[in-house]
Amino acid sequence: MQAPLDATQHIYSRHTNPSGSRFEAILSSLLHAPTLTYASGLSALHAILTYLNPRHVAIGDGYHGSHGVIALHTRLAGTKTLPLECDASELEKGDIVLLETPVNPTGLAFNIEKYAKKAHERGAYLVVDSTFAPPGLQDPFLHGADVVMHSGTKYLGGHSDMLCGVLAVKRAEWVPQMIQDRVFLGNMMGGLEGWLGVRSVRSLEVRVQRQSSNAEHIVRSLDNLLHGKGGGGEEEDTRAVLERIEHASLQKDDLEGPDSWLRKQMPNGFGPVFSLRMKDQEIARRLPSKLRFFHHATSLGGVESLIEWRTLTDATIDRRLLRISVGLESWEDLKGDLVRGFGEVRKEVEQLAKSNGKSA
Numbered sequence: 001m002q003a004p005l006d007a008t009q010h011i012y013s014r015h016t017n018p019s020g021s022r023f024e025a026i027l028s029s030l031l032h033a034p035t036l037t038y039a040s041g042l043s044a045l046h047a048i049l050t051y052l053n054p055r056h057v058a059i060g061d062g063y064h065g066s067h068g069v070i071a072l073h074t075r076l077a078g079t080k081t082l083p084l085e086c087d088a089s090e091l092e093k094g095d096i097v098l099l100e101t102p103v104n105p106t107g108l109a110f111n112i113e114k115y116a117k118k119a120h121e122r123g124a125y126l127v128v129d130s131t132f133a134p135p136g137l138q139d140p141f142l143h144g145a146d147v148v149m150h151s152g153t154k155y156l157g158g159h160s161d162m163l164c165g166v167l168a169v170k171r172a173e174w175v176p177q178m179i180q181d182r183v184f185l186g187n188m189m190g191g192l193e194g195w196l197g198v199r200s201v202r203s204l205e206v207r208v209q210r211q212s213s214n215a216e217h218i219v220r221s222l223d224n225l226l227h228g229k230g231g232g233g234e235e236e237d238t239r240a241v242l243e244r245i246e247h248a249s250l251q252k253d254d255l256e257g258p259d260s261w262l263r264k265q266m267p268n269g270f271g272p273v274f275s276l277r278m279k280d281q282e283i284a285r286r287l288p289s290k291l292r293f294f295h296h297a298t299s300l301g302g303v304e305s306l307i308e309w310r311t312l313t314d315a316t317i318d319r320r321l322l323r324i325s326v327g328l329e330s331w332e333d334l335k336g337d338l339v340r341g342f343g344e345v346r347k348e349v350e351q352l353a354k355s356n357g358k359s360a
């Protein structure tokens with residue numbers, strides 16, 4: 001093997017470049033482990049699969065693109081997938097358990113320590129995709145992760161203007177080969193993203209903690225409208241269109257007691273993404289265009305709030321599901337916008353039902 005590349009000798013941008021190395025130095029400190037950056041979140045996943053070359057990857061639902069990357073490895077190397085909830089005995093030494101938490105698109109959280117134990121008992125590695133809970137909200141290494149992955153395109157970037165992937169690895173001895181692999185995978189992050197990334201991480205903790213508390217406020221007030229005792233117009237509109245809200249802050253069983261794993265795992269908030277399951281798909285399709293503070297768009301993690309009818313991006317998702325990424329606007333404004341939108345779609349679908357009734 002060639003000697004490790006010296007990150008202070010910037011010979012060619014695909015090896016190292018000054019702003020990328022600076023961003024990696026800051027991230028290594030934030031993520032509490034040696035950290036490499038890549039051209040995108042998916043290329044970071046591709047890189048760790050290439051480096052570890054596992055026979056099996058245990059994976060749940062979650063971001064559809066990650067399944068696409070694993071499918072490439074299945075084609076090239078015969079990598080087999082296992083369900084996340086597989087029996088530990090199905091895992092072999094060197095396999096990967098890939099845990100996304102909180103998970104896309106619902107925002108529900110999984111117990112990292114539980115999956116770390118399962119992986120380690122078989123000599124497998126736990127890779128945590130922590131995109132939905134960046135530093136400031138969650139440190140998967142504290143709960144047994146071997147590798148922490150991020151789509152830096154989302155919260156680390158935070159301004160919807162950069163594409164980046166991140167791998168932090170517990171074992172520093174992996175890094176030289178991983179840098180070498182990155183040279184030949186050719187999936188190095190561009191230098192300008194490094195500059196944007198350094199700009200972004202200056203405000204990371206403040207952004208994500210506020211976005212997360214905004215989300216929690218909105219989730220709690222919508223949940224109160226849905227399940228509270230009140231019977232006003234807002235409650236009626238909400239109950240007419242909304243079936244269920246999903247967010248880690250609503251995982252009541254997992255939050256109970258002083259030993260709650262979820263409270264330990266996410267001590268500073270439960271993440272800025274949550275989802276709404278509407279009463280039917282027509283309501284879900286129509287709601288985004290009624291809102292003034294939310295753009296209807298995919299992606300997440302920026303300081304502006306987004307809402308997405310998720311089936312447009314991932315056809316496997318329930319067609320009644322809307323994914324919301326909460327930004328830095330006032331949460332009262334955002335909540336008010338949603339509830340006003342509920343009232344408008346309610347009227348619209350009720351009228352639609354009436355005229356359909358007439359024509360039938």
Ligand SMILES: *Cc1c(COP(=O)(O)O)cnc(C)c1O
Nearest residue numbers: 040041042063104131151153164
């Ligand atoms: C967006 C996303 C990815 C992929 O990241 P890219 O930067 O778009 O390649 C992976 N995992 C999760 C959870 C994501 O939300």
